[in-house]
Amino acid sequence: MKRTTTILMLLCMVLTAGALDKRQTQINSIKKSKEYLYSDITMRTPEDATSQALDLLHQEILAWASDRVDKEIDNYPSPVEINKVIDTIMVRRADMYRVFAYVKKFNLIPLFNKWDMVLLEDYDTDEGNVSEDIHEDEEIIIPEEPKDSVVGEKIRALLKNNFLGKKGGVIEQIKKAKNFFELKQIMEPLKEKGEITDYGKYATAEKPEDCYLVVYDPAGNIKAILGKGENVRQNLKTGKDDSIKNYRGCGAIWFTINEK
Amino acid sequence: MIASRIIADAVPSGLQLTRNKKKIDMKKLLTAIVVLLAISLQVSAYNQVRLVINDGISNHQLKEKMERAVSFVMTEINRSNEGNLKKLELPESYITKEAKESLNKLWENDRFSCMEDEVVERCLTTYTGYQVRGIPLIVKAAQGDEELGYQEAVVNFDEKGVITSFYYTINPELYSQLRMSQMVDKRFEVTELKDRMMILDYVEHFRTSYNQKDLKFLRQVFSDDALIITGKVIKVRKSEVTPSGNKVVYTTQTKQQYLDNLSRAFKSNSYIKVAFDNVVIVEHPTIKGIYGVTVHQRWNSSRYSDEGYVFMVWDFRNPDAPQIHVRTWQPDYIDKEHGQKLNPNDVFTLGDFDL
Numbered sequence: 001m002k003r004t005t006t007i008l009m010l011l012c013m014v015l016t017a018g019a020l021d022k023r024q025t026q027i028n029s030i031k032k033s034k035e036y037l038y039s040d041i042t043m044r045t046p047e048d049a050t051s052q053a054l055d056l057l058h059q060e061i062l063a064w065a066s067d068r069v070d071k072e073i074d075n076y077p078s079p080v081e082i083n084k085v086i087d088t089i090m091v092r093r094a095d096m097y098r099v100f101a102y103v104k105k106f107n108l109i110p111l112f113n114k115w116d117m118v119l120l121e122d123y124d125t126d127e128g129n130v131s132e133d134i135h136e137d138e139e140i141i142i143p144e145e146p147k148d149s150v151v152g153e154k155i156r157a158l159l160k161n162n163f164l165g166k167k168g169g170v171i172e173q174i175k176k177a178k179n180f181f182e183l184k185q186i187m188e189p190l191k192e193k194g195e196i197t198d199y200g201k202y203a204t205a206e207k208p209e210d211c212y213l214v215v216y217d218p219a220g221n222i223k224a225i226l227g228k229g230e231n232v233r234q235n236l237k238t239g240k241d242d243s244i245k246n247y248r249g250c251g252a253i254w255f256t257i258n259e260k
Numbered sequence: 261m262i263a264s265r266i267i268a269d270a271v272p273s274g275l276q277l278t279r280n281k282k283k284i285d286m287k288k289l290l291t292a293i294v295v296l297l298a299i300s301l302q303v304s305a306y307n308q309v310r311l312v313i314n315d316g317i318s319n320h321q322l323k324e325k326m327e328r329a330v331s332f333v334m335t336e337i338n339r340s341n342e343g344n345l346k347k348l349e350l351p352e353s354y355i356t357k358e359a360k361e362s363l364n365k366l367w368e369n370d371r372f373s374c375m376e377d378e379v380v381e382r383c384l385t386t387y388t389g390y391q392v393r394g395i396p397l398i399v400k401a402a403q404g405d406e407e408l409g410y411q412e413a414v415v416n417f418d419e420k421g422v423i424t425s426f427y428y429t430i431n432p433e434l435y436s437q438l439r440m441s442q443m444v445d446k447r448f449e450v451t452e453l454k455d456r457m458m459i460l461d462y463v464e465h466f467r468t469s470y471n472q473k474d475l476k477f478l479r480q481v482f483s484d485d486a487l488i489i490t491g492k493v494i495k496v497r498k499s500e501v502t503p504s505g506n507k508v509v510y511t512t513q514t515k516q517q518y519l520d521n522l523s524r525a526f527k528s529n530s531y532i533k534v535a536f537d538n539v540v541i542v543e544h545p546t547i548k549g550i551y552g553v554t555v556h557q558r559w560n561s562s563r564y565s566d567e568g569y570v571f572m573v574w575d576f577r578n579p580d581a582p583q584i585h586v587r588t589w590q591p592d593y594i595d596k597e598h599g600q601k602l603n604p605n606d607v608f609t610l611g612d613f614d615l
Contacts, residue, residue, distance in 0.1 A: 024376060024378075027380075028312070028378050028380045031314050031380040031381075032312060032314050032380055040394065042396075042410065042412065093375070093396060093410050094375075094398050094407075094409050094410040095407075095409040095410055096409070096410045
């Protein structure tokens with residue numbers, strides 16, 4: 001029994017080390033590619049590292065954008081709009097947390113679409129060699145060779161999102177949150193805009209069955225977004241039936257959508 | 261090959277298993293897994309480090325030279341750490357004699373290694389050459405096994421790509437913010453940016469000198485008539501002025517008194533770790549070259565730890581030999597038990613001193 005436990009522990013170590021190594025390779029691939037803007041922050045808490053990394057990447061994006069036009073820019077996209085196209089990778093570094101936030105320049109086109117031509121130049125000069133698994137993670141596939149339109153599938157896909165109902169739009173935005181901290185940054189503006197009527201911790205929900213739920217694990221990673229319901233709820237990421245009972249040890253945030 | 265042989269020995273075929281019903285030799289299987297673990301973790305005596313500069317320099321030859329220098333030095337540091345060597349042997353084609361001595365001074369007190377095989381970072385241009393930041397290190401005390409946690413290193417190069425210094429960084433995001441502010445605000449003069457980078461470079465050297473226990477540098481950097489003020493929390497009777505019953509009192513020291521006390525602290529502590537974050541730099545409104553630098557300091561040594569605000573008045577009017585005229589320390593908390601922090605308005609600033 002003892003030996004079996006030892007073997008299992010060793011196997012777990014092998015798998016964990018492999019996963020860490022893969023994330024490290026992914027981060028370095030992105031850093032070497034000219035297709036991305038990024039920020040890389042290591043701090044004492046995951047909250048500080050996430051907030052600082054997002055903040056710096058926002059500045060990097062705005063600086064990059066302002067370098068591409070001669071006149072003063074008066075219509076910067078909002079932080080929420082920018083967060084939609086940002087991805088993050090979090091890894092432990094000894095006693096600290098490293099958060100790597102990145103965005104593909106091409107994915108910024110819908111936000112800064114008047115700079116299409118300049119963006120193409122960025123692609124022409126790309127010398128980076130990004131590993132393929134990065135592309136696998138993206139929700140929308142970018143065509144390798146944009147033809148008559150620089151915007152291509154990416155923008156069309158985003159435009160399609162805009163034509164979804166209000167409910168679909170809200171869910172799509174919430175799906176962008178990778179962890180608990182990003183979630184709050186998305187929720188609060190949605191509440192201010194009146195797109196969600198309210199949100200809070202699971203224990204505070206008066207009628208949980210009427211609320212959507214965002215489930216997160218103890219590390220703050222989002223595990224699932226569940227639709228309304230009592231025992232059975234639809235998992236809005238997979239489309240399959242799911243239940244809050246499947247997420248023991250996790251926390252949840254409830255929210256209600258203004259469906260008028 | 262060896263691994264596959266061990267696995268083959270350890271795991272009998274299905275036929276043998278059913279025919280003989282022998283127990284799997286657990287010892288051999290365990291050995292096989294350890295070998296696999298070693299392979300998957302790419303365990304070698306030490307990590308070979310490779311620096312890749314991804315941006316910030318167009319001279320390809322120079323870029324490759326800097327990459328080679330850092331890769332060699334970091335790999336050598338890992339090798340020395342693994343072998344518990346007391347001195348770093350580094351060739352002067354990659355690192356100046358002074359930088360090597362300074363690095364060895366740090367090595368006498370701290371042992372560190374670069375935790376990643378490949379480090380990808382930007383190159384910054386400084387007032388004397390180039391700089392690469394963000395080299396990830398795991399640090400422990402040279403004496404004993406005290407883990408000192410994660411640090412990032414900053415390496416400065418001269419114009420020929422030779423390493424001129426190796427320090428621990430101030431909180432890593434600060435340089436990025438500095439870089440961003442320069443890019444966002446078009447009015448920001450490049451010369452001023454260079455001044456600020458020079459100040460941060462000295463602040464990083466200053467910060468590392470505590471880890472190095474480098475009294476020589478500290479003696480050199482404090483002006484002879486430097487004013488050193490240290491705050492201390494004392495208990496007093498509760499009143500309208502002091503409702504918590506705690507009060508901060510300040511004592512002044514001369515440069516010599518401060519350095520004597522520091523020398524005693526260096527001798528009595530096996531390690532000293534000083535970390536700065538939240539650095540704020542303000543230029544004097546009328547005297548060019550005088551800067552007020554406020555940092556949040558975390559002091560952690562083998563016998564004592566504290567957190568507080570350090571304010572310094574730096575004089576860069578002679579950029580080759582900058583000096584500190586004022587250093588103050590104030591505690592983070594007036595009453596830690598009840599969570600009462602020092603009022604940010606009470607932290608010393610440039611305006612509190614007549615210069």
